[in-house]
Structure formats: structure tokens, C-alpha cells
Amino acid sequence: GAVVSQHPSRVICKSGTSVKIECRSLDFQATTMFWYRQFPKQSLMLMATSNEGSKATYEQGVEKDKFLINHASLTLSTLTVTSAHPEDSSFYICSARQGTLSYEQYFGPGTRLTVT
Amino acid sequence: AQTVTQSQPEMSVQEAETVTLSCTYDTSESDYYLFWYKQPPSRQMILVIRQEAYKQQNATENRFSVNFQKAAKSFSLKISDSQLGDAAMYFCALESQGAQKLVFGQGTRLTINP
Numbered sequence: 001g002a003v004v005s006q007h008p009s010r011v012i013c014k015s016g017t018s019v020k021i022e023c024r025s026l027d028f029q030a031t032t033m034f035w036y037r038q039f040p041k042q043s044l045m046l047m048a049t050s051n052e053g054s055k056a057t058y059e060q061g062v063e064k065d066k067f068l069i070n071h072a073s074l075t076l077s078t079l080t081v082t083s084a085h086p087e088d089s090s091f092y093i094c095s096a097r098q099g100t101l102s103y104e105q106y107f108g109p110g111t112r113l114t115v116t
Numbered sequence: 117a118q119t120v121t122q123s124q125p126e127m128s129v130q131e132a133e134t135v136t137l138s139c140t141y142d143t144s145e146s147d148y149y150l151f152w153y154k155q156p157p158s159r160q161m162i163l164v165i166r167q168e169a170y171k172q173q174n175a176t177e178n179r180f181s182v183n184f185q186k187a188a189k190s191f192s193l194k195i196s197d198s199q200l201g202d203a204a205m206y207f208c209a210l211e212s213q214g215a216q217k218l219v220f221g222q223g224t225r226l227t228i229n230p
Contacts, residue, residue, distance in 0.1 A: 043207060043220045103149045103211055107161035
């Protein structure tokens with residue numbers, strides 16, 4: 001149990017276009033989802049926290065107009081990178097938490113975004 | 117602010133031997149959890165072990181155990197009988213009741229020598 005999927009696993013897009021990444025909790029309801037960014041050989045950096053039905057909370061330095069996060073249901077959150085540029089190329093990872101009493105986060109397999 | 121520090125960028129160990137990965141942290145909160153995550157080449161984050169701060173007993177999961185020193189704010193991971201499949205990046209992480217989000221250390225790359 002507690003499986004989180006991400007789609008796509010890899011995506012290449014042209015500079016200036018937008019790309020959407022989906023994060024789904026397959027066998028549980030996720031009250032909270034998190035989006036991370038990971039540069040090569042570096043740690044995970046939290047971008048934002050989203051709760052179902054409410055606006056995402058962005059970390060300092062993360063552009064909310066560039067990285068649009070929607071958590072429309074208890075099993076789906078999306079991250080849209082708008083007007084992507086080569087510096088947005090990175091590995092994006094989502095995680096989901098079940099309920100409010102658990103500290104455990106279940107991680108998706110990640111999405112590699114390459115902007116050309 | 118909460119911080120997690122892993123001072124060993126890389127570690128290596130012979131297969132079947134024991135290795136310890138270091139982690140120190142800082143938080144002003146009294147209610148928090150500490151985690152060790154493993155990230156193999158597939159990049160899927162895998163929870164290795166979890167420790168509740170209010171528990172004095174060190175957590176253990178099969179070959180993995182922690183040495184939790186609350187006063188020193190230290191949380192090291194010991195891997196016994198190392199196996200080739202243990203090769204990965206290991207991240208120490210902290211989550212407090214107040215922040216409700218994970219803070220990760222820089223990671224330690226563990227290599228297992230056959």
C-alpha cells in the first residue's frame with residue numbers, strides 16, 4: 001500500500017512552453033502533498049505544500065506564478081511549470097501524506113524535466 | 117529555523133561490514149521526528165527508519181539502527197552486514213510538529229565494495 005505515482009517520468013519541452021506534472025496517490029487519500037526539486041548530486045528542496053481544496057503554500061524564493069500547484073482532489077496534485085526556461089531543468093519529486101496525524105510521507109518516483 | 121547537517125559527502129564500506137552515517141540537526145521544538153531515507157540510482161525515495169524524539173529507545177529495522185542522542189542533537193544510522201543493494205544516497209531528515217514539513221540534510225553517498 002501507500003503508492004504514489006508521477007506522470008510523466010521524463011519530459012522534454014521547448015523554452016517558453018508550459019509543462020504539467022501529475023502526482024497521484026493510488027491507494028490512499030492524501031490530505032497533503034508536497035513538491036520538491038532536486039538538482040544533480042544535491043538534496044531535495046521543498047518547493048511548496050498543498051492541501052486539498054486550498055491554495056498551496058510556497059517556500060521562500062519559489063515563484064508561485066511560475067510553478068503553479070493545484071490539489072483539486074484527495075488523490076491528485078499537479079505542478080505546472082509555466083514559460084519554462086533551461087534553468088528550470090531539474091528532477092521534480094512529489095510526496096503525499098495520509099491524514100493529519102501521520103508524519104510519514106510517501107514519495108513518487110520523480111519526473112525529469114529537460115527544457116531545451 | 118531548522119537545519120540538518122550531514123558532514124560526510126561520501127562513505128564506502130566492504131560488503132558484510134558495518135558502516136555508520138552521521139547526522140546532526142537543530143530545532144527549537146520539542147516534538148519532532150527524525151528520518152533516514154535512501155535514494156538508490158532509480159531516485160525513488162525509500163524510508164529506511166524513523167525515530168520519534170520523545171522515545172528514548174533507539175529505533176531498529178533489521179540491519180538498520182540509529183543512535184539517537186537528543187541532547188547532542190545527533191542521529192546517526194548504522195548499517196550492519198552491508199549488502200551491495202545498500203549502495204545509494206542516504207538523506208537524514210527532520211520534521212517538527214510546528215513546521216509540518218521535512219528538512220533534508222545534504223546527503224551521504226554510500227558505496228559498497230564487493
